[in-house]
Amino acid sequence: MHNNNKYTLLALGDSYTIGEGVLLAETYPYQAVQLLRQLDHLFTAPEIIARTGWTTDELDNALAGTRILPAYDFVTLLIGVNNQYRGRSSEEYAIQFQGLLQQAIRFAAGRPEHVFVLSIPDWGVSPFAAGRDRTAIASQIDEFNTTARHITDVHQVAYIDITPHSRSQGQLFTADGLHPAASQYSFWARQLAAAIAQRL
Numbered sequence: 001m002h003n004n005n006k007y008t009l010l011a012l013g014d015s016y017t018i019g020e021g022v023l024l025a026e027t028y029p030y031q032a033v034q035l036l037r038q039l040d041h042l043f044t045a046p047e048i049i050a051r052t053g054w055t056t057d058e059l060d061n062a063l064a065g066t067r068i069l070p071a072y073d074f075v076t077l078l079i080g081v082n083n084q085y086r087g088r089s090s091e092e093y094a095i096q097f098q099g100l101l102q103q104a105i106r107f108a109a110g111r112p113e114h115v116f117v118l119s120i121p122d123w124g125v126s127p128f129a130a131g132r133d134r135t136a137i138a139s140q141i142d143e144f145n146t147t148a149r150h151i152t153d154v155h156q157v158a159y160i161d162i163t164p165h166s167r168s169q170g171q172l173f174t175a176d177g178l179h180p181a182a183s184q185y186s187f188w189a190r191q192l193a194a195a196i197a198q199r200l
Contacts, residue, residue: 007200008069009033009046010107012059012100013078016121017050019185021174026182028118029076031189032196039193041200047072055082056096063103071109074196077101078118080144084137085123094147101155115157116195118188119145121166121180128178138167160191 011017011029019027025034029046036043049059049066056079077100083093101117108114123129124137145163152159165187172181 006042006044007036007073008044009074009076009196010068010072011046011048011050011076011078012063012104013048013050013076014054014059014082015050015052015179016078016081016118017048017076018052020052020179021176022179022182022185026185028185028188028192031182031186032192035189035193036196036200039197041197053082054079055086055088056080056093056100058082060096060100060103063100068107072107072114074114074116074199075104075108076116076118076192077104078120080120080148081123081141084120084140084144090140090143090147093144094151097148098151098155101151101157105155105157112156113158114199115155116192117148117152117157117159118192119148119159119161119163121163121184123178125167126173126178128173128176158195160188160195162188162191 009029024030029048033043033046049062059079080093104115105112120141122138122141124134149159172183173179174181
């Protein structure tokens, strides 16, 4: 699994993982790897399978057609905001999220303790959401996150809850007024790097 004794990280998701509107080095997978390197944990550059706008089933379809390593040391999963945005049900999300989480565990060589799920941040606090029902957005995101957390717990995978931070302090956005600025990703990266470091 190690590449010249370096650890590998696979990050699965949507715009929040690919870092829409920020530099690649400012995305949370890259920032997390940089933090781990500063702790003398040798990591290769993270591999990211994510695209802006992807829902759970679109990520699943992409994974089916992507050549990846047989296994990774660590895998992250952050998906679901576009399901909520498109008005899709939490019941459908539950089925598709579970399938993705099971794939993530397989990608981590069957080790659930090497998989990390990040919660869906609340885009309802963004300037982009002006004029929309922010309370309804928050409620729906909470429902999706509760669903994901339950499935994550059942599979004994670590769950990193970044949603409260997105509501209280994550008020910095890229030029589109929707996607998080690099400083928001820094918070996520610190949580993830700390969680990974505990496994090393």
